[in-house]
Amino acid sequence: MEPIERRSDTRSMLIAATPAQVFAAMSDPARVARWWGPDGFTNTIHQFDFSPGGTWLLTMHGPDGTDYPNESRFTRLAPGELFEIEHFSAHHYLLTIALRPCEHGTQIDWRQTFDTVEHYEHIAQFVAGANEQNLQRLRAEVLGVEHEIRHSMYIHAPMAPIMDALMREEHIQKWWTKECHVADGKGRFSWSAHGWAVELDMAQDSAACQVIWKCTRSNMQNTHAWEGTTITFTLHPDGGGTRVEFSQTGYRQSPCLDVCTQGWGYFLGVSLKQYQEIGKGIPYPEMLDTSAEQAQKRTTP
Secondary structure (H helix, E strand, C coil), X not given: CCCHHHHEEEEEEEECCCHHHHHHHHHCHHHHHHHCCCCCCEEEEEEECCCCCCEEEEEEECCCCCEEEEEEEEEEEECCCEEEEEEXXXXXXEEEEEEEEECCEEXXXXXXXXXXXXXXXXXXXXXXXXXXHHHHHHHXXXXXXXXXEEEEEEECCCHHHHHHHHHCHHHHCCCCECCEEEECCEEEEEECCCCEEEEEXXXXXXXXXXXXXXXXXXXXXXXXXXXXXXEEEEEEEECCEEEEEEEEEEEECCCCHHHHHHHHHHHHHHHHHHHHHHCCCCCECHHHHHHHHHHHHHHCC
């Protein structure tokens, strides 16, 4: 057998949490689905028998929409200490994740071992990047820092048509994105030039004057920060129009937080507002054309 060091990708990371807290994020399938895999991937877990010898079946969904079925077996498990699987699909390997308490939290030692040096060297570059991203996503899940986006705007229009504009496909495509499909309380929204897509469960509470969207799947800004967030629109009569209070809560720390805050400011405070007040919003991709025209004007003598 070739030396294990020559056919393994090994790396370490410090997480400012106890071993028990780290292990909790590794033993709960709902949480594993949020952090497993490299950036841009989402997961559907079909079976998660979390015990030695237990089966783990999942489908990883790539950023380009490709599905990757995965089958693994839990080999060794020790709460707060060890997580190990044998992976069978496509690439056969043993993944061992050891947890050690230290002064500032938990030291994670990650080792992915392949059968041969040749196999490992063939994919070593990809594996190195993917494992580092996986560890970063695990750390974000363990720390669980949540943020929120909030906006408040006045729209000179009644509440009823604004409610419709937040729930019906033919209206949403006129202020947010033209690439949308809404049916049976579920919506899929895309920004194809960027490769982004968002899936939402959508509900209307007329008594509370609220529209609530829950994000079930997203690669917005090439991150998973939207997944698990709740987007709420609360409407109040305000003079001759409507005050719209917007929030997106449960947002995990992400480089896209500031960008999305600005994006919502535009789509709500400019595009939705214009759509309701003058009948013409500026949804994606029309807003790209508008931005290009403005840039051209700024650079034209």
